[in-house]
Amino acid sequence: MSTQRTRSVLVVCRSAPYGRSRARDAIDLAMAFAAFEQPVTLLFLGEGVFTLAGGQQPPAGTRHLGKLLGTLADYGVGQVFADAAALAERGLAVRELALAAEPAHDDTLRELFATHDRVITV
Amino acid sequence: MIFALLVHDAPVGRHSSQAAYRFASELLAGGHTLFRVFFFGDGVHHSTRLNLTPGNETDLPQRWSRLAAEHGVDLVSCVGSALRRGIVDEAQARQHALEAVSLRDGFELSGLGQLVEASIRCDRLVVFGG
Numbered sequence: 001m002s003t004q005r006t007r008s009v010l011v012v013c014r015s016a017p018y019g020r021s022r023a024r025d026a027i028d029l030a031m032a033f034a035a036f037e038q039p040v041t042l043l044f045l046g047e048g049v050f051t052l053a054g055g056q057q058p059p060a061g062t063r064h065l066g067k068l069l070g071t072l073a074d075y076g077v078g079q080v081f082a083d084a085a086a087l088a089e090r091g092l093a094v095r096e097l098a099l100a101a102e103p104a105h106d107d108t109l110r111e112l113f114a115t116h117d118r119v120i121t122v
Numbered sequence: 123m124i125f126a127l128l129v130h131d132a133p134v135g136r137h138s139s140q141a142a143y144r145f146a147s148e149l150l151a152g153g154h155t156l157f158r159v160f161f162f163g164d165g166v167h168h169s170t171r172l173n174l175t176p177g178n179e180t181d182l183p184q185r186w187s188r189l190a191a192e193h194g195v196d197l198v199s200c201v202g203s204a205l206r207r208g209i210v211d212e213a214q215a216r217q218h219a220l221e222a223v224s225l226r227d228g229f230e231l232s233g234l235g236q237l238v239e240a241s242i243r244c245d246r247l248v249v250f251g252g
Contacts, residue, residue, distance in 0.1 A: 121252030
């Protein structure tokens with residue numbers, strides 16, 4: 001069995017923030033891997049980019065994911081990327097996001113999937 | 123090769139869970155090692171012992187439990203996901219004064235650290251239902 005202590009992890013969120021708990025699950029997974037000192041990158045694809053939208057008003061009894069994103073850095077989640085095409089299709093401007101995510105075009109997306117040891121889709 | 127699996131979906135209603143079980147069976151039959159299966163979110167419904175499945179359908183909780191007994195596979199349900207969904211072991215039932223234990227034999231409840239450990243120690247981490 002490998003003696004390696006860390007594996008880089010790409011956590012991929014493809015679900016909108018409310019209506020299902022998948023986006024919340026993705027953030028929880030990213031935080032957990034970071035808490036155990038694994039290098040973590042979080043990527044929002046497709047509908048998942050709505051998780052980054054500024055000015056969220058979630059339904060009562062639901063965790064505010066825009067605010068939760070603000071704590072990612074405290075857990076040591078290194079980088080957050082958002083599918084650039086998905087942002088544009090949904091009218092989300094990078095400067096208005098709840099978190100300063102880096103827009104990722106096709107070449108960056110390919111690189112993210114190729115360079116991480118683990119890809120965890122949620 | 124050493125594998126770990128992450129299962130997101132409930133045993134009923136999604137095909138991904140059937141695929142996860144078939145994948146696990148085949149890799150064991152092929153001589154590989156299955157280090158751990160981690161059930162997360164709705165995936166923890168696999169670890170109930172209170173399900174009833176019609177005779178002509180596959181009882182995935184029972185199959186996993188049997189696979190664990192035969193091959194020593196570690197089956198872990200995320201404790202946070204499980205408690206929200208009524209999957210409790212004896213310790214949790216006692217601690218929270220719940221009237222029943224619902225965790226199936228062969229499964230244990232634990233935290234996300236078990237998934238992280240699986241990621242570190244395995245050659246491949248395969249996700250079902252993501």
